[in-house]
Structure formats: C-alpha cells, structure tokens
Amino acid sequence: xxxxxxxxxxxxxxxxxxxxxxxxxxxxxxxxxxxxxxxxxxxxxxxxxxxxxxxxxxxxxxxxxxxxxxxxxxxxxxxxxxxxxxxxxxxxxxxxxxxxxxxxxxxxxxxxxxxxxxxxxxxxxxxxxxxxxxxxxxxxxxxxxxxxxxxxxxxxxxxxxxxxxxxxxxxxxxxxxxxxxxxxxxxxxxxxxxxxxxxxxxxxxxxxxxxxxxxxxxxxxxxxxxxxxxxxxxxxxxxxxxxxxxxxxxxxxxxxxxxxxxxxxxxxxxxxxxxxx
Amino acid sequence: xxxxxxxxxxxxxxxxxxxxxxxxxxxxxxxxxxxxxxxxxxxxxxxxxxxxxxxxxxxxxxxxxxxxxxxxxxxxxxxxxxxxxxxxxxxxxxxxxxxxxxxxxxxxxxxxxxxxxxxxxxxxxxxxxxxxxxxxxxxxxxxxxxxxxxxxxxxxxxxxxxxxxxxxxxxxxxxxxxxxxxxxxxxxxxxxxxxxxxxxxxxxxxxxxxxxxxxxxxxxxxxxxxxxxxxxxxxxxxxxxxxxxxxxxxxxxxxxxxxxxxxxxxxxxxxxxxxxxxxxxxxxxxxxxxxxxxxxxxxxxxxxxxxxxxxxxxxxxxxxxxxxxxxxxxxxxxxxxxxxxxxxxxxxxxxxxxxxxxxxxxxx
Amino acid sequence: xxxxxxxxxxxxxxxxxxxxxxxxxxxxxxxxxxxxxxxxxxxxxxxxxxxxxxxxxxxxxxxxxxxxxxxxxxxxxxxxxxxxxxxxxxxxxxxxxxxxxxxxxxxxxxxxxxxxxxxxxxxxxxxxxxxxxxxxxxxxxxxxxxxxxxxxxxxxxxxxxxxxxxxxxxxxxxxxxxxxxxxxxxxxxxxxxxxxxxxxxxxxxxxxxxxxxxxxxxxxxxxxxxxxxxxxxxxxxxxxxxxxxxxxxxxxxxxxxxxxxxxxxxxxxxxxxxxxxxxxxxxxxxxxxxxxxxxxxxxx
Numbered sequence: 001x002x003x004x005x006x007x008x009x010x011x012x013x014x015x016x017x018x019x020x021x022x023x024x025x026x027x028x029x030x031x032x033x034x035x036x037x038x039x040x041x042x043x044x045x046x047x048x049x050x051x052x053x054x055x056x057x058x059x060x061x062x063x064x065x066x067x068x069x070x071x072x073x074x075x076x077x078x079x080x081x082x083x084x085x086x087x088x089x090x091x092x093x094x095x096x097x098x099x100x101x102x103x104x105x106x107x108x109x110x111x112x113x114x115x116x117x118x119x120x121x122x123x124x125x126x127x128x129x130x131x132x133x134x135x136x137x138x139x140x141x142x143x144x145x146x147x148x149x150x151x152x153x154x155x156x157x158x159x160x161x162x163x164x165x166x167x168x169x170x171x172x173x174x175x176x177x178x179x180x181x182x183x184x185x186x187x188x189x190x191x192x193x194x195x196x197x198x199x200x201x202x203x204x205x206x207x208x209x210x211x212x213x214x215x216x217x218x219x220x221x222x223x224x225x226x227x228x229x230x231x232x233x234x235x236x237x238x239x240x241x242x243x244x245x246x247x248x249x250x251x252x253x254x255x256x257x258x259x260x261x262x263x264x265x266x267x268x269x270x271x272x273x274x275x276x277x
Numbered sequence: 278x279x280x281x282x283x284x285x286x287x288x289x290x291x292x293x294x295x296x297x298x299x300x301x302x303x304x305x306x307x308x309x310x311x312x313x314x315x316x317x318x319x320x321x322x323x324x325x326x327x328x329x330x331x332x333x334x335x336x337x338x339x340x341x342x343x344x345x346x347x348x349x350x351x352x353x354x355x356x357x358x359x360x361x362x363x364x365x366x367x368x369x370x371x372x373x374x375x376x377x378x379x380x381x382x383x384x385x386x387x388x389x390x391x392x393x394x395x396x397x398x399x400x401x402x403x404x405x406x407x408x409x410x411x412x413x414x415x416x417x418x419x420x421x422x423x424x425x426x427x428x429x430x431x432x433x434x435x436x437x438x439x440x441x442x443x444x445x446x447x448x449x450x451x452x453x454x455x456x457x458x459x460x461x462x463x464x465x466x467x468x469x470x471x472x473x474x475x476x477x478x479x480x481x482x483x484x485x486x487x488x489x490x491x492x493x494x495x496x497x498x499x500x501x502x503x504x505x506x507x508x509x510x511x512x513x514x515x516x517x518x519x520x521x522x523x524x525x526x527x528x529x530x531x532x533x534x535x536x537x538x539x540x541x542x543x544x545x546x547x548x549x550x551x552x553x554x555x556x557x558x559x560x561x562x563x564x565x566x567x568x569x570x571x572x573x574x575x576x577x578x579x580x581x582x583x584x585x586x587x588x589x590x591x592x593x594x595x596x597x598x599x600x601x602x603x604x605x606x607x608x609x610x611x612x613x614x615x616x617x618x619x620x621x622x623x624x625x626x627x628x629x630x631x632x633x634x635x636x637x638x639x640x641x
Numbered sequence: 642x643x644x645x646x647x648x649x650x651x652x653x654x655x656x657x658x659x660x661x662x663x664x665x666x667x668x669x670x671x672x673x674x675x676x677x678x679x680x681x682x683x684x685x686x687x688x689x690x691x692x693x694x695x696x697x698x699x700x701x702x703x704x705x706x707x708x709x710x711x712x713x714x715x716x717x718x719x720x721x722x723x724x725x726x727x728x729x730x731x732x733x734x735x736x737x738x739x740x741x742x743x744x745x746x747x748x749x750x751x752x753x754x755x756x757x758x759x760x761x762x763x764x765x766x767x768x769x770x771x772x773x774x775x776x777x778x779x780x781x782x783x784x785x786x787x788x789x790x791x792x793x794x795x796x797x798x799x800x801x802x803x804x805x806x807x808x809x810x811x812x813x814x815x816x817x818x819x820x821x822x823x824x825x826x827x828x829x830x831x832x833x834x835x836x837x838x839x840x841x842x843x844x845x846x847x848x849x850x851x852x853x854x855x856x857x858x859x860x861x862x863x864x865x866x867x868x869x870x871x872x873x874x875x876x877x878x879x880x881x882x883x884x885x886x887x888x889x890x891x892x893x894x895x896x897x898x899x900x901x902x903x904x905x906x907x908x909x910x911x912x913x914x915x916x917x918x919x920x921x922x923x924x925x926x927x928x929x930x931x932x933x934x935x936x937x938x939x940x941x
Contacts, residue, residue: 042427042456056865078874086869093862096803096870098778098810105881112875119881140813143319151866158871171454173319173483174525200456239458241578244486244528244550248576251554255573257561266528270535277541277560293705294652333824359830367828374818375825377850387847391830423854437829 001067002162002194003030003053008062010048022048024217025062030196030210032161035188037205037225038198040214041239046198049214050166053196054084066162082111085155089167091147100150101126101135107158118157125156128191129183145176149183156187162194163187169199177204202235203243206264213240226262245269279445279477280307280330284339287325291337299325301501303339307445312471313479314488314509316524317498323481326498327447330479331367332358344444363392366443366475370450372434376422381407381433384422388441406440407433409474410466428459432466439474446475450482461579464490485525489548497524510546529553550576649709649772657699658774661890662783668897669771675901676763678908681927685759691900692766701773709769710762717761724754732921748923777809786884799878807863815856822851 005028011021022045030036040046051057052064055071066083069076088094097103101122108118126132129149139147148168155163165184169177181204187193197204205211211228213221215238221228228235232242232250241247249263249272257276263269285303290296299322307313307330317323328334329341332348341348346361369375378384385406389399407414410432417425422433431451439446451467452460468491471478482488488495488509495512497505499522505512513519513530520526526534533547533556543556554574562569679685696706710717731749772780785802792798823833826847833844907927915930916922925933 041458051865054869056868078871081869081871081874084869086865088862088866088869090859090862092814093859094866095810096863096867097806098776102778102882107870109879109881110871110874112877112879115879115881115883118879122881154870170456175483175523202457236579239456239579241457244578245532247578248532248550248553251550251574251576252557254575255554255558256567256569257558266531266535270532270539273532273536273557274539274541277536277557277564328824331828333827359832362828362830367825369821369825369828372825374855375822375847375851377847387826387831388829391832441830 001029001065002032002034003028003196004063004065004068005029005052006063006065008052008059008064010045010052010057011060021217023052023059026217026219027062028212028219030194032194033188033192034209035185035195035207036197036210036212037208038196038212038214039200039202039205039240040220041200044214044238045217046214047166050086050164050196050198053162053164054081054086056086082158083160084162084164085152085158085160086164086166087148087151087155087168089170091144091151091171094151094154095139095147098138098140100131100137100139103139103150104135104153104157107154111158121157121159125153128156128187129153143176144172145179148172148176148180152180152183152187160193162196165195165197165199167198167200169201169204177201181207200240202229202240206243213238226264229264230262279309279344280305281342282306282329282339283342285326285329285336285341286338287322287329287334288337289325298501300329303503305496305503305506307477307479309444309477311477311479312491312493313477314492314495315479315481315498316483316485316488316495317504318523321498322501323498324449327367327449327479327481330445330447331365332361333367359392362443363441364443365445365447366438366441368435368438368446368448368451370453372438373422373427373430376430376434376437379421380419381412381422381425382418384433385437385440388437392441402440402442403436406436409439409470410436411462412436428455428462431455431459431463435463435466439470443475445477445479446470447479448481451480452482452484452487458579460487467491485527489527489529497522510548513548514545649769650776651699651701651705651773653700655698655700655774656889657695657770659887659889660774660893661884661886662775662779663787663884664886664890664894665771665775666780666783666787668894669768671897671901672767673764675904676760676767678904679756679760679763680908681929681932682756683928683932684904684907685756685763687903688763689759692763692770695770696766699770699774701770706766706769706773710765713761713765717758720761721754721758724757725750728753732923748921752923778806781805781809782882783884811859811863814859815852818855819848819852822848822855 005026008023008026009021010023011019014020024045026049038046038049048057052059052071053066055064055077058071064071066080069080071077071080095103096106104122104125105118108121113121122135123132126135129152131146131149131153134142134146134150139150142150151168152163152165163184165180169180172180181197184195184197185207188195197208199205205225205228208225211221211223211225212219213228213235220234220238221231229242229246232246235242242250243264245266245268246264248269249259253259259272263272282303282305285300286298287300288296288298301322303322303326315323315327325334329336329348330343332341332343332346336348336350338350340350343361344364346364348361376384378387382403385403386399389402394402403418404414407417412429412432417429417433422430425433435448435451448467452463455463464487467478467480471491480488480492492509495505495507495509496503497512497519504522505515505519507515513526516526516530516534527548529547529550529552532553533543536543541560543553543560547553547556551574554576555571558569558571558574561567562571676688679688696703725746726744728747728750729745731747731752733745733747734751735746737744737746775783781802784805785798788796788798788801827833831844831847833848834841911927911930913930914924914926915933917925917933919937
C-alpha cells in the first residue's frame with residue numbers, strides 16, 4: 001500500500017479557546033500506481049491532508065504511513081519525503097534557484113547524489129515535463145503552467161514514488177491546468193507513479209482512477225468519478241459541481257429529454273445528442 | 278462615448294535588450310453601458326491596455342480619452358488623474374493581497390477618503406459598498422481583513438473600489454485562484470454591480486466560459502493588436518481562428534461545432550449553456566414532435582440557497598442575502614441564480630456531509 | 642511588468658560574458674585594490690583605455706555603462722571637493738579667508754582631487770563591468786566556490802549561498818509585486834509621492850504592509866517547498882555544477898595580472914617624484930616623468 005491513513009485527526013488552535021479539527025478521523029488506503037483525485041471546496045480539509053502525507057504536518061491522533069513508514073518516526077522522515085514528491089499551489093514560490101536546471105538539481109544535491117547521476121536525473125525530469133529546452137533559462141517570464149511543470153520536475157528529480165499535487169492547478173489558467181494534468185497522467189501511466197491530485201475543480205477528476213470528495217474534514221464520497229458524479233444533488237449541497245457536460249445532460253433530463261445515464265464528457269454528450277436530434 | 282482610445286502604442290524597456298512591444302496602434306471606443314470582456318494570452322497586451330484606461334500608465338504614442346479627460350504623451354497636471362480614478366475603478370488580480378488596514382471598514386474607506394469626500398459621505402459609501410458585495414456590514418466592519426476567508430477578502434477588496442462609485446469598473450481576472458463556488462459568487466456579484474453600481478464594466482479573464490456568462494461585447498487581444506472586437510453572439514463565428522491563436526472557445530460552442538461536424542446544425546449564435554439548452558430543446562421538439570417548454574432547461578451548477586449553513590454560521594461569515602425582490606421577467610432569472618427564490622427542495626446529503634459545517638474557509 | 646529589468650546584468654553574448662565568474666571576481670578584486678596604487682596620469686590613461694576596450698568587447702553599450710557613473714556623480718564630486726579643501730601642500734593658487742583661518746587651494750590639492758575622481762570612476766566602471774557581464778546566479782555560485790575555504794572555520798558557506806541565491810531569485814518577484822501594489826493603491830486614489838518625508842512614509846504604509854504580508858507568505862510557502870525537497874537531508878551535499886577553467890579564462894587572468902604588475906612597477910620602481918620647474922615646481926610622479934620629458938623634448 002502506497003499510502004495508509006489510520007483514523008487520522010489533525011487539529012490546531014485558532015486562538016486560546018478555539019480548536020479546529022481540519023481532518024476528522026480519516027481512514028484511507030491508496031494502492032501503489034493509482035491516480036487519485038481529491039476534491040473539496042476551500043476549508044474541506046484537503047490541503048491539510050496533503051501536508052500530512054509527507055510529514056509537513058503530523059497527525060494529532062492516528063497514523064499516516066507511506067509504504068509502511070509512519071510519518072511520526074523522525075528517523076524515517078527523509079525516506080518519506082524522498083518517496084512523496086510534493087508540488088504546491090503558488091507557481092512563483094517554489095523555485096529556489098534562478099536557473100531552471102540548478103533548481104531541478106537542488107533536490108538530488110540535498111540527498112548527496114553523485115554528480116553524473118544528478119545530471120541524468122535533471123535531464124530525465126525536465127524531459128518528462130517537456131521543459132528540457134528551457135534548462136538554461138530563468139523562470140521569471142514563464143507562464144504559470146510552465147512554472148508548475150518545472151516544480152514537478154524539481155520533485156521528480158528526487159525520484160518519488162508518490163506525487164502529490166497540492167492544489168497545484170488552482171492559480172493557473174485553463175490551459176496551464178491541462179498542461180499540468182497531462183504531465184501528471186503521463187507520469188502515472190508511463191512511470192507508474194502514484195498521483196494524488198488535490199483540486200477544487202471536479203472536471204479535473206474525470207480521468208482519475210479514483211475520486212475522493214472531502215467535506216468538513218471527512219470523506220464524503222469515494223469511488224470512480226462516474227460513480228461519484230451520480231450524487232450530483234449531494235455534491236451541489238457541499239458547494240461542488242459536476243462537470244459542465246454532466247450538468248448539461250442533467251438539465252436536459254430534467255426538462256424532459258431522456259439523456260441516459262452517466263454522461264461525463266463532451267464526446268459522450270455529443271454522441272447522445274446526435275442520437276436524439 | 279465614455280472612453281475613446283486612438284492609435285495607442287506602448288513598448289516596455291525601449292532601447293534595451295529587454296525591449297518588448299505591448300501595444301501597437303490600438304483603436305477602441307468603449308460606450309456607456311458596455312459589458313466588455315477582454316481575452317488574450319498572457320503578454321498579449323491586455324493588462325497594459327487596461328492600465329492605460331485608469332491613467333496608471335501614460336500613453337507613449339497615441340491618446341486615451343476618458344469622459345472629458347484626455348491623456349496624451351505630453352506631461353499633464355496631476356489633478357486630472359485623481360478625477361479620472363474616481364470615474365474609472367480598477368480591481369487588480371488577486372486584489373485581496375492589497376488589503377492593508379486593520380479593519381474592513383478602514384480598508385474600504387481608503388479610496389473614498391483619498392477622493393477628499395466628507396466623513397459622512399465616506400461612512401455612507403463604505404456601508405453601501407460592503408453591503409453591495411454581499412457582506413453583512415455590522416458583522417464584518419470591525420474585523421481584520423486577514424481573518425476573513427479568501428472569497429470574502431476578495432469581496433472586501435472589490436468593495437474598496439466600488440466605494441469610490443466609479444462609472445467604469447475594470448476587473449482583471451476577478452475569479453483567479455478561487456474555488457468554483459467562490460468563482461460563481463464573484464461572477465454573480467459582477468452582474469449585480471453592472472445594474473447597481475457601475476454601468477460600464479470591463480472584465481479580463483482567461484476563462485472564456487466565464488466571460489460569456491455576462492459580456493455583451495468581446496475584444497480579443499493577440500500579439501499587441503486587437504484581433505477581434507465583436508458582439509458576444511458574433512465572435513465565435515471565428516472559432517477556428519481563435520483556436521489557432523491558442524484561445525479557448527466556450528464549451529457550448531464546442532458542442533455546437535462538434536454537432537455541426539456530425540450533421541446536426543443547431544445554428545449560429547449559441548454561446549452560453551442557456552442558449553444551448555434552448556436550442557437543443559427546440560430541435561428535440563421538432564424531431565420528436567414533442568412540446569417541451571424551451572425555457573424548461575435550467576443550468577444550475579451551483580446551489581445558492583446556502584442551506585447547508587445554519588443562520589448562526591451565516592451570521593458568523595457575514596453572508597447576507599440581498600433583500601430586493603425580482604420585479605420583472607428578466608430579473609426574475611437573475612434572482613433565481615442568486616438563490617433568492619428557494620422553491621427547489623434540496624435533498625439532504627449523505628450522513629457524513631450533514632454533520633455541522635464549520636466552514637472556516639482558508640483555515641486549512 | 643517592469644520598465645527596467647532587475648539587476649544590472651546585460652544579456653548579450655561576448656568574450657567578457659564568457660569568462661569564468663570566479664576569474665572575473667578575482668580580477669575585479671585585484672583591479673579594485675590596485676586602482677588605489679595608480680600614481681601617474683599615464684597609467685590612468687592606460688587603464689581607461691583598457692576599460693574602453695573591455696567594454697567594447699563586452700558589447701554592453703557605452704551609454705548604459707556610463708549611466709552607472711551618472712548615479713554616483715554626486716559622490717564623486719563630493720570626494721573631489723573634500724580633497725581640494727583638505728590638501729595644504731603644494732603651491733597655493735587661491736586663498737579663501739574664513740575668519741581667522743584660511744582655506745588654501747593648492748595645485749597639489751587639485752591634483753589629488755582629480756586623481757581621486759579618476760580612481761573613483763575606475764572603481765565604478767570596473768565593478769559595473771563585472772555585474773553587467775555576470776548573472777547574479779553565476780556570481781553567487783562563484784562566491785560559494787571562492788569562499789569554500791571558510792567552511793574550515795565553521796562558517797556555513799553553503800547555507801549562506803542558498804540564502805543569497807533565494808534572495809536573488811525573489812528580488813524580481815518582490816519588485817514586481819511592489820509595482821503591482823503601488824499601482825493598485827494609486828488606482829484607489831493614493832498619493833504616494835508628495836509631501837514631506839514623514840508624510841511620504843505614512844503614505845507608503847498601504848504599500849509596505851501588503852508587501853510585508855506577501856513576503857512572509859512567500860517565505861512560508863518556500864519553507865515548505867525546501868522541506869519537501871529534502872533540504873538538510875544529508876550532511877554530504879553534492880553539487881551538479883563544477884567549475885572548469887577554460888584556456889581563455891587563464892589567459893585573461895594572466896593578462897590582467899601583468900597589467901597590475903605594471904601599476905606597481907609604476908609606483909614603486911619607475912616611481913619617484915620629480916618637481917617640474919617648468920610647471921612651477923609641480924610634483925610629477927611615475928611614468929608621467931617620462932611623458933613630461935618627452936613632451937619637453939618635442940616642444941624644445
């Protein structure tokens with residue numbers, strides 16, 4: 001099991017008298033090699049969950065295990081961080097060096113990897129995210145999508161088995177979002193990296209193997225995207241929406257046109273409409 | 278004619294290796310009442326363009342005329358700029374990052390105070406503006422902006438601009454970084470401001486599906502030029518060219534184009550989800566000789582009844598529901614979106630979901 | 642979008658840009674020290690001539706290089722004037738009575754002042770050539786290598802280098818942010834640049850507060866990013882970049898060393914001071930003696 005959460009709770013003080021439980025007793029198993037989308041609105045606890053995965057936060061109670069190693073074990077923390085590559089939200093605040101390849105090299109340098117191996121890894125990581133030609137450049141004038149791909153390259157160079165995208169698409173435009181998602185799916189398919197993609201855009205979960213919806217520190221739904229989308233009324237009630245195409249089908253259905261079940265993307269919508277019209 | 282731009286050109290860092298052309302011979306007239314959407318890539322010149330309209334950048338070549346204030350490359354006395362800014366309000370990207378005062382009230386008051394208004398007038402405008410963005414004045418006025426959630430902070434920042442009661446309101450990527458529900462709220466707010474605050478609104482956005490929600494005219498920037506300037510319903514006749522520029526087209530247009538390619542032509546001028554619903558129902562009625570009401574389709578992706586919040590929590594969040602009632606057919610539809618008419622029953626969600634929601638947004 | 646780009650780096654390709662940053666730093670340091678040992682106008686002339694050639698090779702426009710002096714003009718004039726007033730040796734050219742005291746302006750005073758101004762310009766020009774042709778990143782990397790010996794006396798050179806490189810990395814962003822915030826507050830009618838000093842400070846608060854908030858937020862996020870990338874995971878850190886000297890680096894270094902030797906020869910060997918009778922006993926130094934004699938011979 002890549003990730004095991006056992007009755008994990010995380011709480012913090014907002015002031016002297018108030019405590020907030022951001023994550024409330026979550027138990028969860030994620031198999032090696034799956035692409036998991038973790039969706040929830042702001043304040044649902046999804047980002048806290050992400051930071052629990054690589055020991056940036058430690059559970060108040062319960063246990064988080066990465067390939068059997070608990071994040072509570074201080075001797076294992078760097079093993080865990082080596083295995084869990086984490087990309088954050090703001091594309092501007094993750095780069096350490098001013099030159100692309102120096103930045104990608106930062107992780108393996110910290111781990112004391114041999115020089116030749118670092119060069120190999122930098123080339124590999126940059127080509128994985130399609131940014132090899134930018135290796136000598138500075139990220140200053142790049143688009144958000146490019147910067148986030150670089151951030152992914154930066155953690156790939158550590159050779160993680162799990163990639164956590166902690167709302168990494170939130171600040172990007174639609175094009176940047178699809179760039180980042182594409183890279184994540186490729187890494188999942190070609191290199192077998194387990195991806196945990198945290199987002200508040202439901203449509204980004206479409207291609208995932210598994211969709212976990214969080215609300216109020218708990219798991220509200222857990223299943224394949226198609227299964228979860230069937231609960232669209234409930235999703236709406238927790239400030240989430242199904243993909244546009246699904247909503248279109250639902251709206252037509254309600255108006256009295258039989259759209260059938262389970263339309264989640266444009267292709268399916270167009271197919272069904274062609275049959276009908 | 279509220280804004281006239283003639284032969285406007287602008288170059289950054291001229292005569293250095295960093296030289297970059299941002300605008301080249303831009304001509305545009307923006308009329309009172311326009312709900313103008315501006316789209317284009319990062320670096321297409323659109324941000325530089327709107328900064329001209331607010332007098333934040335002096336034209337290098339050409340001129341910008343805003344109401345009766347003329348900005349030209351020559352030096353101009355400062356008095357005009359302040360007057361200009363009272364007429365043209367500008368909400369920058371991530372405006373919540375510019376909040377600085379220790380209370381919401383003081384922050385919102387910053388703009389009107391700078392306009393030199395009397396204390397009474399400032400206080401009146403602040404209250405009005407805070408309520409206009411959908412926050413409860415009494416609940417939020419003494420709170421620190423930093424305590425609020427992301428979406429609320431953004432609304433406070435917008436209140437800071439509309440308290441200056443600008444005739445033209447410019448918003449640069451107003452929904453960037455928000456979650457879908459927060460986006461939806463801001464979009465509805467912008468529509469509301471159009472009728473209740475600033476008659477002319479200009480919005481820059483990367484997300485075409487957002488722009489088409491309200492714009493009546495769209496200007497496309499490409500490579501420092503204006504590539505298209507069309508009424509919204511007409512623009513997507515150029516779908517192919519827009520896609521060539523690397524710009525998105527609305528989802529409804531994509532569906533229509535795909536259907537057309539497969540022999541089902543729903544006609545031109547379908548841009549929004551509502552347009553598409555209507556067109557499909559109409560076509561369905563023709564094909565199956567049924568009699569479904571063309572307006573029966575309601576595209577409600579989000580639920581604005583806010584039923585998941587107890588009234589106590591709503592008070593804590595400073596969320597209020599505007600009290601005005603829809604008067605005519607047209608505003609009736611808008612009212613529905615605002616969740617003013619709670620005729621639809623919401624099924625209770627799963628048990629886990631039902632547990633009391635604290636909704637401390639942004640505290641995670 | 643900023644009008645001027647950050648730092649001083651001028652991005653063109655040239656021989657000077659291509660020289661190893663460590664060599665450039667060493668040369669600049671040696672140069673800066675030796676400038677203080679220049680005594681004769683002839684050497685000054687040679688140095689300016691040399692700098693002109695270097696600037697030409699570096700392909701940085703002269704206009705831009707001289708702008709860097711422009712900014713320091715005030716300082717330059719100030720030091721020159723101090724020198725004029727506080728040198729009392731030499732022939733008195735002008736005496737300004739100041740109550741019981743008198744300030745004498747002497748030919749030596751003017752001589753020193755001019756030389757001081759020349760030295761100052763040489764310093765500014767020389768160091769700006771370094772910053773015009775070397776990226777901040779190259780500079781930090783080179784400094785980390787050059788300062789490496791300090792690790793033996795327990796100075797955390799690597800951490801310092803990381804701090805420096807992060808600072809360099811974030812300066813452009815923060816500058817852009819400052820611009821944005823200033824624009825945003827101006828759009829709210831803020832008057833940021835009038836009134837006296839205290840008024841200005843107060844007027845800047847709406848810019849400074851959000852800027853600090855943003856800087857802290859960035860720092861927070863960056864700290865997470867550093868942790869996530871295993872910063873401090875291993876005591877034996879490796880480096881991807883190694884510095885390998887090119888032949889041209891070595892040659893440039895030798896050429897410069899030779900020049901600097903010339904400066905010291907000028908001062909200590911050719912040296913000496915001669916009072917030129919035809920200049921009213923004005924003291925002529927170093928190579929200038931030969932030049933002076935040469936001019937005397939030609940003019941008879």
